[in-house]
Amino acid sequence: MENFAGEPELQKLLALAVKDHNVLPLTGRCNLECVFCSHLQNPPGTRAYSFPPLPESLLQDLMTCLDPGHKIIIGESATRLREGEPFTHPRVIDILKQLRSFYPATPFQVTTNGSLFSEEVISALAGLQPLELIVSLNSASGEGRRKVMRDRMPGRAIEGLRLLKEYGLPFHGSVVALPHLTGWDDLRETVGFLEHEKALTVRILLPGFTRISEPASVPPPGTLRKCYRFIEDLRASGVRIPLLAEPPLVTDLDPTVEGIIAGTPAAKAGLAAGDRIISVQKREPLSRVDCYDQLVKGENPAVVFSRGGRAREAIIEKKAGERPGAAFSYDLDPKQVGRVKTFLSGKGQTLMLGSTPALRRWEIAAQKLDLQYLAIGAVASDYFGGSIDCAGLLTVVDYQAYLNGLTNMNQYDLILLPAVSFDYSGHDMAGDHYLSLYTCGVPFKIIG
């Protein structure tokens, strides 16, 4: 759906992006056409919305509803709104200046493809700190960016990273791994370039492709495994920058440090990649997410960690609320575990449905926490098809196909469905409402 600025649904989605995600959407338009862009692979009829650059007056209204207690995010998708390239908004710098005068101390996070970087833009951003960028570089070679992003002026992003370093603007690099298109050497050199230009971390994204993706863009089978091994090899070869695979390869809930950002409290405390945190303030974390949250929350948290089979201790000297600078893969949020536990009655089985990677983590949690009444069902994404495997893209049709395949649905007392599959009004990405699910009379709940 295009061009619906002013329509009630856009107003609603914009308000929710601000209120629920602290995202200020500037535009739904992008100036590039990446071969992996999820928006170009949606099956016809998918409810993902684009919108032109928003008028400044509307953005000023939205700004007033942001939460200054949390970082303000620009350039990321939220709700069903398509993320656009923020620097295509003709008034972007003025809008950021207004935002800074509204919220003098709140950190901003801006995600960009870097194609519109210039010294003028970067020097203006340097005056708006605290501000952190996430730069979708994908390839540090002109040929690579042209091929995978169809960027006709790739030098601007590549040179832009040098300027970010020069102007002291902190940034994270993001690289979509497409070794069948750009080659493993290009991937290795891109990570090396990001490390050289002092990126704080590098996210290596292993993309999913749908049933309508261009076949030539789709990586051959086995690429995901090879990418995980490639990341391990990079670490072993001495790459010091934290490398985070997305989706992460999570086979346990042990809080193992993926990497340490140079110069941060965790680096000063002597923590290193590969350390496994045993306790934070004498408490054993449930998961990596729990560990990270405890580290952020604590003032000078005391940690016990294991390195090379030996337990060691350290104090991470930092303020309460400050990020420690230790990077962990995402696994399981303890708040979500608490919510699921409230639905385990002990009288009968509760069936929780979701994507394969998420449910693999829940299987580990169910064993660790002895969640006896929890059954887990991994639902395939037939609507999007291809290699898509995330709960946000599961639809009513997918859930129904799974439920129809059960021999006895009545063995369950309750069915749990992830809230991320549905929007504020209960509709999935295909426009179907969860109330249209047929569950043979078994009650179901949507759980966040």
Ligand code: SF4
């Ligand atoms: S930069 Fe992002 S939004 Fe733009 S085409 Fe590439 S993936 Fe899509």
